[in-house]
Amino acid sequence: MKLISVRMGLATLLAGGLIAVCSTSAVAQDAAGTYKAKCAMCHGPDGKGSAMGTKMGARDFASAEVKAETDAQLTDIISKGKGKMPAYSGKLSDADVKGLVAYIRTFAK
Numbered sequence: 001m002k003l004i005s006v007r008m009g010l011a012t013l014l015a016g017g018l019i020a021v022c023s024t025s026a027v028a029q030d031a032a033g034t035y036k037a038k039c040a041m042c043h044g045p046d047g048k049g050s051a052m053g054t055k056m057g058a059r060d061f062a063s064a065e066v067k068a069e070t071d072a073q074l075t076d077i078i079s080k081g082k083g084k085m086p087a088y089s090g091k092l093s094d095a096d097v098k099g100l101v102a103y104i105r106t107f108a109k
Contacts, residue, residue, distance in 0.1 A: 031099030034092065039100070042085070047107030056084045061107035074101045 036045070042053030047061035059066055066074075078097050081087035088097065 030096070031103035034096055034100060035103050038088070038092070047104065058085070061104050066104070067108050071101050071105075074104060 035043075040050070042050055042056060042058045043061065044050040044053060044058075049058040049060055069077075075097055077085070078092070078100055079087060079089040092100070
C-alpha cells in the first residue's frame with residue numbers, strides 16, 4: 001500500500017513538471033507571436049529597431065540602457081506607452097505584457 005502511495009506521488013510530481021515545462025514553452029511562443037504582431041514593426045524582428053522604428057525613437061533591446069531597466073519599468077512602458085510608442089494597457093493582458101518583457105530580455109543575450 002505504501003509503495004502505491006509513493007508511486008502515485010511520483011507520478012503526480014512528474015505530471016506537474018511536464019505541465020509546467022509545456023506551459024512555459026506555450027507562453028514563450030505566445031510572447032513571440034505577440035511581439036511579431038505588435039512590436040516588430042517598429043522594434044524589428046531582432047529587437048534592434050526597424051528603419052521606421054529607429055526614426056521614431058525605438059530603442060535597441062540589447063542596449064545597455066534597456067538592459068539596465070527593471071522588469072517593472074519595461075512593464076510600465078508597454079502598458080502606458082512612451083514617446084511615440086502607444087499604450088497597450090487594455091489591449092494586452094497582464095500575462096501578455098509579462099511574456100513580452102521576458103521575450104524582450106532574450107534580445108540582450
